[in-house]
Amino acid sequence: MILTRSLCCYLALLPLAIPAVAQVELTPFVGFRMGGEFDTRDDTDESESRVRLDDTVSQGLLVNIDLQEPGKQLELYMGRQETTADIPQGLLSPPRDRVDITLYQLQFGGLYFPGGKTTGGFVSGVAGVTRLAPKHSNLDTHHRASLTLGGGYKFPVTEHVLLRLDLRGIYTVLDSGGSGFCSGGCNVRFESSGYLQVEAGAGLAIRF
Template structure:
């Protein structure tokens, strides 16, 4: 994936004036993701299988900006995970047991501190797109709608610095019947409405 595009979006949102906003925070984070399985079927046959994504580390950046109402913030989330996909009972292609891939999310939404402050416990919700990009260009890249809901806690360190802990669920929608990762003639089809990932992360939120 060309990272210049999401980075340009992040920079533009950071530099652009936001009506009623008092502060902007940038929070680079590192985390760990666990994934559910995805049901698939072989086209034209009755056989079925599951794709399992390997649990692995993740990293990214969260951008927040204060809204006029105390305790409410806009939120832009960009996440990245290097992982692999493996079939439970089959092969993607002759002698191909697994596919290395990178999962990206770019989502926008909001964050809310129930106490009306800019630190402490919070809940968040963002909506956007997931990109499933195999490292081997011979396999298809998929873009799907995604939704993330989560919560966490921001520990006050200084006026300009917070320690941010997050736990979020990332749901990616799949078109049942749409092609799975394929090379050449595709015989695999998604047989699932979507899959869920759970991400635990920690980062430092720097306010400007």
Template sequence: MNFRQLIALALCFALTASPAVADIGVAPYVGYRMGSSVDIETSGASIKDQIRFTDTTSHGLTLNFDLPEAGKQGELYFGRQETSAKLDNGHFAPGTQAIDVTIYQLQFGGLYFPGGKTYGGFASGVLGVTRLEPDDSAFDTHHRLALSLGGGYQFFLNERLRLRLDLRGIYTALDSGGSAFCSGGCDLKYRSSGYLQVEAGAGLVLRF
């Protein structure tokens, strides 16, 4: 099963798992994502370096369904960012210091509105997987556990429409000592246990 089939399956699960009487909100969004660096070393630990992901725009989709308790919603979050992974000093392969990478997130969790409504300020928390997919198929693709925590505000426009603003931190866990992006034989290993990205986004929520 590829990543796109997994997304479709997760959407179907979220829709069928929601209570029959619940309202559902779908919100395409656009945002801007900023990230930290990732410490790496060669397999012999003789050279240390850092991978830096370029700050770029992001986009995706959130799907929410109301839970029986007022002010609580389940949430399915899908995010996508096209960026570049750059080494400060070394090379991923001979003559290759940077590679284009698409980062996907597919996560499930929920929203909490302290006011007990479906608009206003909220806190969010979702857990799932990050996919790091180099555009060049010669380099390895990685799947890693990810957690996102954040908050935001939904402005009430009418009964079926909200304006949603989000700020979330996305933490992706790495296997310290595991291989980094590789082409053929791999000399690069992660020294970091994970990396953090911060995403600010805005979208329109359509409720039906």
């Protein structure tokens, strides 16, 4: 709830930072996301296990708005990945060794272009919320803080179209000791402080 309120406050202040006539970019992207593993503990017998997320395709939308200072843009990052978690034996009841899960990111931050333009190389940083949503109805959905740092390059194709390439690291905070996947009661706890994924993506930015 606190993270959602903070994001709403950032969005409410956007008009104060955006020039009266600002250039906007919309970039649908596809990518490939790798990595993501974290430790859990079963409270019934104190056993510890490691959950691993499969490497899969990701997709999403990037929204960028030019700031008055050259070489800087606001960025809204919305990402989605359908993956499968490899579950150690005995962690869930009834037993499952794989659980389909969808990860969503909603993050806000900015881009910086060392060259002072809105094309060429850039570094990026956004922060917000990750939603972990298992597809099984008896498993809980979780919302956790997350941070994404990365870099990339924008190649101008035409006056209003750019090819954007990104490489980003996405870190999701799990809060060690918080509840984990639950099934027939909540005996599973996160033991990791978080997990890291790496995403390589590409998209066409429409600038207007």
